[in-house]
Amino acid sequence: MIAVDQDPRGLQGVKVAEDTTGLQVYGKVLSGLGNRAVTLLNRTSAAQNITVRWSDLGLTTASATVRDLWSRTNIGSYGTSYTASVPAGGSVFLRISGGTEAASTTYTATSTGKYTGVSAASTGLNVVDVTYTNTGSTAVTGTLSVNGQTATTVSFPPTGSSAGTISVQADLSKGSGNSLTLTGGSLPTLGAVNVQPIPGTNGSLVVGKQSGRCADVYNNTITNGTQAEIWDCNGGQNQAWTYTSRKELVVYGTKCLDAYDNGTTNGTKVVIWDCNGQNNQKWTATSDGTLTNVNSGLCLDASGAATANGTQLILWTCGTADNQKWTLT
Numbered sequence: 001m002i003a004v005d006q007d008p009r010g011l012q013g014v015k016v017a018e019d020t021t022g023l024q025v026y027g028k029v030l031s032g033l034g035n036r037a038v039t040l041l042n043r044t045s046a047a048q049n050i051t052v053r054w055s056d057l058g059l060t061t062a063s064a065t066v067r068d069l070w071s072r073t074n075i076g077s078y079g080t081s082y083t084a085s086v087p088a089g090g091s092v093f094l095r096i097s098g099g100t101e102a103a104s105t106t107y108t109a110t111s112t113g114k115y116t117g118v119s120a121a122s123t124g125l126n127v128v129d130v131t132y133t134n135t136g137s138t139a140v141t142g143t144l145s146v147n148g149q150t151a152t153t154v155s156f157p158p159t160g161s162s163a164g165t166i167s168v169q170a171d172l173s174k175g176s177g178n179s180l181t182l183t184g185g186s187l188p189t190l191g192a193v194n195v196q197p198i199p200g201t202n203g204s205l206v207v208g209k210q211s212g213r214c215a216d217v218y219n220n221t222i223t224n225g226t227q228a229e230i231w232d233c234n235g236g237q238n239q240a241w242t243y244t245s246r247k248e249l250v251v252y253g254t255k256c257l258d259a260y261d262n263g264t265t266n267g268t269k270v271v272i273w274d275c276n277g278q279n280n281q282k283w284t285a286t287s288d289g290t291l292t293n294v295n296s297g298l299c300l301d302a303s304g305a306a307t308a309n310g311t312q313l314i315l316w317t318c319g320t321a322d323n324q325k326w327t328l329t
Contacts, residue, residue, distance in 0.1 A: 007030045007037075011028060013039065029058065029167070039092070043089070044088060045088050047085055052082055058197060058199060064098050069095055101196065105119065106193070107195065109190060114182075119175065120173065124202035126171075128170045132159070132191060133188055136188075142184030145183070146234075150220065159188075204241055204329055205235065209326065210321070210322035211230050212307075213231055215229075217251060224272065227270065227312050228270050238252070246277070250275060256274070262278070282294035297318075299318040300324065
């Protein structure tokens, strides 16, 4: 368990599945090929079976070895997936080893520190491995910007004369228009970057027809009650919405698009809130492009038919105006 926490790749665990409300799967990419840490988390009041699929973790359906880290027991080799019984309010902590990595793509810089034309099959989280050489005696730092999102500070430890790699997680938009930009006054010599998706994090951009902008949570805020808005599409985690079989629009893995305080009147704020299964968090995607709140029967609306960044999202009587038309892409 300590080894998972202190894995040298240094990546964060992320939610990769929640097929049934409260039955969650979290995955963490570890150092070495085909290795993952997985937590199966049961937030319900009864024991439940929870399945982790290799495909959600960025692995193929080839066999992989499963070890239970709580009990320090080797479970065996499984292809495609593994299912465990998880106690009410409990968890199962696993290490998946020897799997086969799914396809990834390598990109060379188009100019110093800039990688353009980076492609993603879906909007979601990707692991980016950056090849570099730092012949100095101390680590140097730089910043990574992805599609104009808030920059992330990255550290490049010494490598000697040989090349090394660092790993970061980056949110990309669907398509081939993504760009990764590394900047800093003392960057090391940079090589190629390798990009691999984590399919279980895939979501959709919710794009307004009138504005061409995306449903967005301002500045990556996670506080319950934060009102949603529209903003230039960039594929950040605050714009990646998963439309579930339960008709939820989920962001950050745990927050749902919500009609505030079960409001049913025009102008009700549309906010994010912890997913709870209530009808004010359910949306019907209709063939005309509207998103209708199940509880109120009102539509997701860009307030005042405005198109500027920061325009807030509200509920309003459904009509034919383009500020109520949305595409999930």
